[in-house]
Every structure is written in C-alpha cells, then in structure tokens.
Amino acid sequence: MKKIILIIASCCSFVAAWSQEEPEVNLDLLKAPASPAFNMLGIAPSTIERPTDITAFMASLQTNTGNFTSFPKNYAVEIAPFLFSKKTGPTLKDYNGTNFWKDLVPQTFQLSLGVSQQNADGEISEEEGSFPRGAVGLRVSLVRRPWTKQTDSNYHALHAAQTVLLDEITQGNLTTELTVFETKLAVRLEDMRRVAEDTVLTSEQKQARLRELLPEANSYKDSISRIKNGLINELAAGQLVTRLATAFEIKRQTGFYLDLEGGMVMDFPDRRFNYSTVSKAGLWLTGGYDGHEQTLSVLGIARYLYQPDKIFADDSGQLATDDIATFDFGGRLLLNALNDKLTISSELIYRSVLNNDIIDPNWRVIMNLEYAVGSNQKLTFGFGKNFDGTITKDGNLVAALNFIKGFGAKRKM
Amino acid sequence: MATSRTPKKDKTKPNTSEAEIYMTDPSGGDITLDIGIGPAGQKATSNVKLDSEMKLHGHDGELKNFVVGTNRQCKNKVLDAATTVVAMDDVKNIDVIYTIKGGSQGKLEIPLWSGPVTKGTNVLFDITVLFF
Numbered sequence: 001m002k003k004i005i006l007i008i009a010s011c012c013s014f015v016a017a018w019s020q021e022e023p024e025v026n027l028d029l030l031k032a033p034a035s036p037a038f039n040m041l042g043i044a045p046s047t048i049e050r051p052t053d054i055t056a057f058m059a060s061l062q063t064n065t066g067n068f069t070s071f072p073k074n075y076a077v078e079i080a081p082f083l084f085s086k087k088t089g090p091t092l093k094d095y096n097g098t099n100f101w102k103d104l105v106p107q108t109f110q111l112s113l114g115v116s117q118q119n120a121d122g123e124i125s126e127e128e129g130s131f132p133r134g135a136v137g138l139r140v141s142l143v144r145r146p147w148t149k150q151t152d153s154n155y156h157a158l159h160a161a162q163t164v165l166l167d168e169i170t171q172g173n174l175t176t177e178l179t180v181f182e183t184k185l186a187v188r189l190e191d192m193r194r195v196a197e198d199t200v201l202t203s204e205q206k207q208a209r210l211r212e213l214l215p216e217a218n219s220y221k222d223s224i225s226r227i228k229n230g231l232i233n234e235l236a237a238g239q240l241v242t243r244l245a246t247a248f249e250i251k252r253q254t255g256f257y258l259d260l261e262g263g264m265v266m267d268f269p270d271r272r273f274n275y276s277t278v279s280k281a282g283l284w285l286t287g288g289y290d291g292h293e294q295t296l297s298v299l300g301i302a303r304y305l306y307q308p309d310k311i312f313a314d315d316s317g318q319l320a321t322d323d324i325a326t327f328d329f330g331g332r333l334l335l336n337a338l339n340d341k342l343t344i345s346s347e348l349i350y351r352s353v354l355n356n357d358i359i360d361p362n363w364r365v366i367m368n369l370e371y372a373v374g375s376n377q378k379l380t381f382g383f384g385k386n387f388d389g390t391i392t393k394d395g396n397l398v399a400a401l402n403f404i405k406g407f408g409a410k411r412k413m
Numbered sequence: 414m415a416t417s418r419t420p421k422k423d424k425t426k427p428n429t430s431e432a433e434i435y436m437t438d439p440s441g442g443d444i445t446l447d448i449g450i451g452p453a454g455q456k457a458t459s460n461v462k463l464d465s466e467m468k469l470h471g472h473d474g475e476l477k478n479f480v481v482g483t484n485r486q487c488k489n490k491v492l493d494a495a496t497t498v499v500a501m502d503d504v505k506n507i508d509v510i511y512t513i514k515g516g517s518q519g520k521l522e523i524p525l526w527s528g529p530v531t532k533g534t535n536v537l538f539d540i541t542v543l544f545f
Contacts, residue, residue: 052452052505087508087524088449091474092456092501107453158499162458163471166497169537170460189491189543192434196489196545203436206545210434217432221541225430232497232535242533245456245499 027330027347029312030301032284037112037137037263038076040280042122048076048112054085071132074124076114082106093155095250096147104141112137112263131271133279137263143287145252158244165237169228178227185220188213258287281306297334303327313351313359315387325354343370351387362387368395427528432541437484438517444487444544447512448476448496452504459496463487484516487544495539500530509538516544 033039038048051057057079064072082105083089090097090107097103114135119125122133147155173179195201195209232238262283266276281304288299305326311319312328328351335344345368352361366384373379380395437444450457461469463481481487498507507527514520527536 083453086451088451088475088510089453091450092454093474095454158456159458159471159473162456162497162499165535166458166460166471166495166537169497170495170539185541189541192543193489193491196543203545207434207436210543210545214432214434217541221430221432221539225537225539228537229429232537238535241499241535245501246533248501
C-alpha cells in the first residue's frame with residue numbers, strides 16, 4: 001500500500017509540469033460581437049461614429065450626406081437615444097440604480113444605425129449591381145448589479161468633499177477683487193428690491209424698471225463667477241474633489257446580470273425604400289452570476305441567428321445559409337473552493353438549426369477539475385462528451401491512473 | 414406662459430452665472446425650482462437660499478420640483494442657487510439648467526454652460542433671482 005502511495009506521489013510530481021489541454025469548444029464563439037448590426041454589415045468598429053448630442057449628430061450627418069444633398073453611402077452611427085435628446089441627464093449617483101425602466105433603459109439602451117453600399121457578396125462596392133444595405137441594432141441591460149460597498153463609500157466621500165467645496169467657494173470675501181464685485185452686486189440687488197417693494201408702481205412698470213437694472217447686476221455676477229471659477233480648482237477643497245473624482249471607479253457587486261443585444265440587416269436591391277428584404281438578423285441574451293472569481297461564476301449565452309455567415313451546428317458545411325435560422329445556447333460554470341485549491345469548471349454548448357431537418361440538434365459538455373497539491377503542482381481531471389457522442393477523458397490524474405494500471409498489469413510469461 | 418428674458422449670451426463663451434427676475438402671483442401656490450445637470454454621469458452638489466435662509470444644503474444631483482416657498486412667501490425676496498459640478502470624464506460642455514415655476518410668469522428656464530472641461534475639473538454655476 002505504501003509503495004502504491006509512493007508511486008502515485010511520484011507520478012504527480014512527474015506530471016506536474018504537464019499543462020492541461022485546452023477545451024476545443026469555446027463559449028466565446030457564441031458571444032455577441034461589439035455592435036452586432038455593424039458586424040453583420042461588415043463595418044469596422046473604428047469607423048462607427050458616436051455623437052453624444054444632437055448637434056454633433058447633425059454635424060456628422062451633414063458631412064456624410066454631402067451637406068444633406070445625397071443619401072449616405074457608407075455610414076454607421078451609435079447613439080444612446082435617451083441621453084442623446086436632452087442636455088441634462090442622470091447624474092453619477094443614478095448609475096447605482098437597478099430599476100429597469102427608471103435606470104437601465106435610459107442609461108444603457110443603445111441604438112445602432114448604419115448604411116453601406118455593397119455588392120451581392122457583401123463587399124463594399126460602388127460598381128454596377130451594388131445596392132444599399134441598412135443595419136439597425138440595439139443593446140440594453142435587463143438586469144444590473146448595484147455598486148459595491150467600497151464604491152458607495154468612495155461616492156459618499158466625494159459628495160462630502162464637494163459639499164465642503166461648495167460652502168467654501170460660495171462664502172463671500174475670498175479675495176479683495178471678489179469683495180469689490182460682491183459689494184457692487186449687493187448694492188444693485190438692493191436697488192432692485194426697492195423697486196420690487198414699491199407700492200406705487202404696477203407689476204408691468206416694476207418689470208420694465210427691473211429689466212433696466214438687470215444688465216449691470218449680470219455684469220457683476222459674470223465677474224464674480226469668473227473669479228470664483230479661477231479659484232475653485234486652486235482651493236485645497238477643490239483639489240481634494242479633483243483627486244477623488246479622478247480616482248473614482250464604478251465596481252459592481254457580485255450577483256446576477258442579464259444583457260440583450262440584437263441586430264438586423266436589410267437589403268434594398270431596387271434602391272427603393274418601399275422594397276427591402278431582411279438578409280441577416282441576430283439576437284443575443286447574455287447573463288449569469290459574477291462571483292468575481294472568488295467563489296462561483298456562471299455565464300450563459302443564448303443566440304438566435306437568421307441567415308448567419310456560418311451555421312454553427314453544421315460542421316461539414318452541407319447546408320446553404322439561405323433562409324436558415326439557428327439557435328445556439330452555451331453555459332459556463334467556474335467554482336473555486338477550498339481556499340482556491342480546488343477549481344471546477346464546466347462548459348456546455350447546444351446548437352441547432354431551427355427550420356431544417358437535415359442537421360439534428362447536438363450538444364457538447366466538458367468538465368475539468370484541478371486540485372493544487374503543491375506549489376505549481378496540480379492534479380487535473382477532464383471529462384467530456386463531444387457533439388458526435390464520443391466520451392473523452394484527460395488530465396494528468398487519468399494519465400497517472402493509467403500509468404499505475406499499466407504498471408500493475410499482469411505479465412504473461 | 415413664458416416671459417421674455419434678458420437676451421441670450423454668446424454661446425461660444427461660457428456662461429456660468431446669471432441674474433433674473435420672476436413675477437409672482439397673489440395665490441398661495443408654490444414656487445418650485447428644478448436643477449438639471451448634463452451630460453449624463455456628472456457629480457453635482459447644490460445649495461439653495463431664499464434671502465438669508467438656507468432652504469437646501471448639499472443636495473446631491475438633479476433637483477425636481479423643490480418647493481422654495483409660496484408665491485406670497487417669495488415675493489420681494491432673492492433666491493440664490495449655486496451648484497458645483499465636477500467632470501467625471503473629459504466633456505465638450507457641462508450644462509446646468511435651472512427652472513423656476515409656479516408664479517404668474519409660468520416657467521422660467523435659465524440655462525448655463527461651461528465649455529470644454531477635463532476630467533476632475535470643478536465648475537461653479539449659480540443664479541440670483543429676484544421675486545417681485
């Protein structure tokens with residue numbers, strides 16, 4: 001028995017340097033691309049414009065339409081419509097909110113719009129036979145985690161510092177020059193108050209008289225504001241706010257999250273708006289539980305594609321992609337236990353063609369266990385079932401057990 | 414009903430402070446103040462005073478329908494509202510819009526703006542409004 005234990009320990013040392021074979025199937029293949037609509041249209045992410053307000057959007061549109069004289073030929077734009085149309089919007093603290101309609105839709109909903117002049121092969125072209133293709137996409141968070149306690153604490157420190165700064169900068173007599181303008185403003189405001197309190201003048205007369213006094217009051221206020229805004233970042237309180245704001249970073253709690261992304265490409269073969277065909281479409285639902293690699297992390301992706309470039313379930317390429325819809329689903333689980341000594345990971349992929357009987361749905365699952373037996377030494381075990389139904393076993397533990405099994409096998413004399 | 418205001422300032426230059434007048438009515442209705450901050454994601458804190466009385470101190474973020482007082486309580490008094498905003502990112506412009514409602518003048522909007530601001534920079538915005 002002692003000899004067997006010694007042999008196992010030797011095998012563990014011997015195979016310690018072996019690296020575990022990476023699983024062939026990768027859940028990352030199912031992930032939604034950045035800007036799915038533009039990815040389907042073949043537009044590079046670097047060419048996408050992202051205006052943050054209507055003025056910038058109109059300027060971008062003007063440039064790409066030849067001063068509004070022609071339809072854009074190759075143009076892609078991504079906007080956050082709820083933030084786009086208003087000058088003011090949610091402030092920093094609102095990004096801690098998790099309500100779908102109040103917080104997530106206004107803050108995370110993004111709309112992608114694009115147009116490209118392409119040939120039948122999907123290449124950008126202006127040759128005869130090319131036609132416009134349009135893309136529309138969306139992205140929104142359905143479930144979001146709140147800030148961590150540390151982020152919340154940092155936020156409150158920032159707010160406290162900003163409150164102190166506001167009190168300091170709004171108090172009078174910070175500098176001699178400031179005092180002069182503040183005194184003049186106070187005198188002018190007193191003149192205006194006397195007009196307001198006048199019992200003889202009518203409201204219209206008061207209004208007219210006050211409007212005559214306003215420009216001078218505004219002149220003093222402009223001077224005061226200019227001086228204070230020159231001072232505000234020099235004050236110790238201002239520099240503290242700057243430090244805290246610059247260092248502020250949003251980190252979210254462990255927990256469930258869910259994101260939705262989708263895109264669609266439409267062809268306009270006759271170059272008429274009233275006739276178009278959908279050439280590609282996709283919808284991704286991504287969610288999971290993020291344990292920040294400390295305990296448990298789970299990731300799940302469900303993907304629907306219409307006329308994809310490649311049918312995931314069709315390894316041999318026997319199906320044409322025309323009029324094909326596919327549904328694929330994947331999940332990954334990662335569990336750390338026993339003070340990170342034990343790691344269990346598992347990945348499942350399911351793939352199917354929805355409107356065709358030639359390719360059956362199939363699935364693959366793989367599970368890996370790692371146990372740290374020492375510094376840079378791990379016992380590993382892998383188990384899986386391929387899409388074709390074959391079972392796989394690997395890892396250095398399997399190799400060691402096979403080695404022992406071979407060592408202890410009976411020899412024919 | 415919106416009342417004419419002093420002419421709008423040059424949009425190419427920052428406008429971080431403004432004085433205005435606002436006509437109250439004899440009713441007991443409330444005068445309210447809104448403060449909007451943009452673009453999204455900035456950190457702002459505001460104080461609001463009516464004459465020497467501090468009505469709101471250290472308010473975080475946007476303000477909606479804050480009751481300054483009734484029309485009668487506000488008449489012939491001066492409202493001072495100040496907001497300090499720190500840019501949480503490099504931005505082309507910070508907007509702060511103060512909106513006063515409830516008097517005979519209807520809605521009075523006072524838009525202020527800063528111009529380009531780098532991350533971490535503080536900007537002070539303020540208004541002074543005489544109620545009459």
